[in-house]
Amino acid sequence: MSVLSGGRVWRAICYSEARAGTPAEEEIMVGNQLANEPSPFKRTGRWTDKPRSYPALSADIRSIAALGRIVKSAGYSEAAIREARGAQIMQSHNSADSPRHPKRLAVPTPLSTLIKLFALRAVVREEEARAAFFPLPVEEVEEMGLVESRLEGIQSCVGLSEFDGLLLAHDPHHENVNDFGSEYVPGINPTSVTLAGVTVRQPVHRALDLGTGCGLQALLAARHSERVIAVDANPRALNYAAFNAGLNGLTNIECRRGDLFGPVTDCRFDLIACNLPCVISPESRRAFHHSGLAGDTISEGIVRATPAYLSKGGFASILCNWTHARDEHWSSPVQNWVEGAGCDAWLLRHDTHDPLTYAALWIRNRNTIEYERTLQRWVGYYQRLGIEAISAGVLTLRRQTPRLNWFRADELPVGSGTLQPWKN
Numbered sequence: 001m002s003v004l005s006g007g008r009v010w011r012a013i014c015y016s017e018a019r020a021g022t023p024a025e026e027e028i029m030v031g032n033q034l035a036n037e038p039s040p041f042k043r044t045g046r047w048t049d050k051p052r053s054y055p056a057l058s059a060d061i062r063s064i065a066a067l068g069r070i071v072k073s074a075g076y077s078e079a080a081i082r083e084a085r086g087a088q089i090m091q092s093h094n095s096a097d098s099p100r101h102p103k104r105l106a107v108p109t110p111l112s113t114l115i116k117l118f119a120l121r122a123v124v125r126e127e128e129a130r131a132a133f134f135p136l137p138v139e140e141v142e143e144m145g146l147v148e149s150r151l152e153g154i155q156s157c158v159g160l161s162e163f164d165g166l167l168l169a170h171d172p173h174h175e176n177v178n179d180f181g182s183e184y185v186p187g188i189n190p191t192s193v194t195l196a197g198v199t200v201r202q203p204v205h206r207a208l209d210l211g212t213g214c215g216l217q218a219l220l221a222a223r224h225s226e227r228v229i230a231v232d233a234n235p236r237a238l239n240y241a242a243f244n245a246g247l248n249g250l251t252n253i254e255c256r257r258g259d260l261f262g263p264v265t266d267c268r269f270d271l272i273a274c275n276l277p278c279v280i281s282p283e284s285r286r287a288f289h290h291s292g293l294a295g296d297t298i299s300e301g302i303v304r305a306t307p308a309y310l311s312k313g314g315f316a317s318i319l320c321n322w323t324h325a326r327d328e329h330w331s332s333p334v335q336n337w338v339e340g341a342g343c344d345a346w347l348l349r350h351d352t353h354d355p356l357t358y359a360a361l362w363i364r365n366r367n368t369i370e371y372e373r374t375l376q377r378w379v380g381y382y383q384r385l386g387i388e389a390i391s392a393g394v395l396t397l398r399r400q401t402p403r404l405n406w407f408r409a410d411e412l413p414v415g416s417g418t419l420q421p422w423k424n
């Protein structure tokens with residue numbers, strides 16, 4: 001089935017889960033699949049600094065793939081961005097000192113133009129943009145929703161990151177992503193990288209990326225899986241994920257919108273990667289970091305639910321935050337969650353903090369009065385729930401039945417890059 005939208009076709013390969021046996025390939029328009037939902041591109045809340053309606057990342061799949069090839073062949077990569085910025089200045093995409101970066105990139109080459117556009121969000125001259133996107137007309141890139149024409153020149157509407165050879169479009173960097181509620185789609189962050197590193201990489205039939213965001217885990221899994229389902233509650237996230245699949249020429253990712261495992265209730269997976277918002281906080285709104293659920297409910301719920309979605313021998317890696325008593329071993333609660341689940345379990349701890357330190361680490365970039373109020377609120381919340389310590393890490397499960405399962409807890413090695421700790 002191919003669906004038209006505004007005269008443009010946005011095709012992705014969709015495998016119908018309803019049909020068993022040989023997967024039926026269907027062409028679907030991801031945006032249209034969500035057509036009955038409120039438009040993901042109508043901004044709500046505090047999108048005050050956006051010049052126009054949010055990008056509708058829809059276009060001909062061939063043009064998207066062509067754009068991906070153009071950007072990659074220009075040499076656009078995190079290393080190139082780092083070098084262009086200067087090795088020491090690696091902070092945010094729009095830090096206060098960003099005006100100095102375009103000076104470093106004064107000589108226009110396709111690469112420097114792309115970095116200015118997508119990493120620094122600088123306005124570039126139209127001729128520069130034309131040269132950088134050639135042979136794709138800049139008008140086509142604008143139609144995709146990636147850039148827009150302004151009086152002063154061309155500016156990007158999205159951020160563009162590179163990870164392990166993959167290009168990922170996402171919302172531009174903002175210091176306080178949680179101010180944007182559940183609609184905001186950030187790029188790659190340290191937790192994404194941790195999950196990517198721990199995920200077991202072996203050829204599999206079917207993989208799930210739960211809480212896909214801009215699709216990083218799904219795209220990585222698509223390289224060694226026949227089929228990947230990317231689930232997110234946020235339709236804007238799915239739009240980015242589908243677009244990014246096209247940008248990297250990947251055709252085996254299906255995007256499904258819904259709550260947690262809701263869109264995949266009848267499926268079993270050989271691989272699950274899960275990075276849902278699991279920060280423990282009093283924030284009641286679902287947002288990038290916050291589930292809106294009390295304490296560590298989201299982490300416990302996902303860990304307890306996951307084994308039922310794993311096929312025999314299947315692996316799941318789940319980022320978690322959990323609470324425990326000060327004098328209790330940090331791994332105890334998670335060990336309880338997996339008790340009797342029919343899975344071997346390896347918990348890798350990233351860190352443990354007292355509530356005040358944990359809160360201080362998450363509450364950032366606010367003015368002093370707001371910071372203090374928020375800190376009080378968070379700490380008061382931990383006191384009310386009797387929370388003494390909070391740990392963070394990643395749990396990997398392997399479904400193995402019927403035999404005695406084991407549980408092991410270790411420290412997550414720092415800076416180790418890709419981990420492949422599982423041996424049969």
Ligand SMILES: C[S@@+](CC[C@H](N)C(=O)[O-])C[C@H]1O[C@@H](n2cnc3c(N)ncnc32)[C@H](O)[C@@H]1O
Pocket residue numbers: 182187188189191192195210211212213214215216217231232233234237258259260275276277286287288289291
């Ligand atoms: C921390 S981001 C993960 C992004 C990406 N997986 C990565 O590793 O970089 C969490 C994502 O989970 C999604 N999400 C939050 N609550 C959800 C829910 N109840 N069901 C499905 N997705 C949810 C958010 O919309 C967001 O895109």
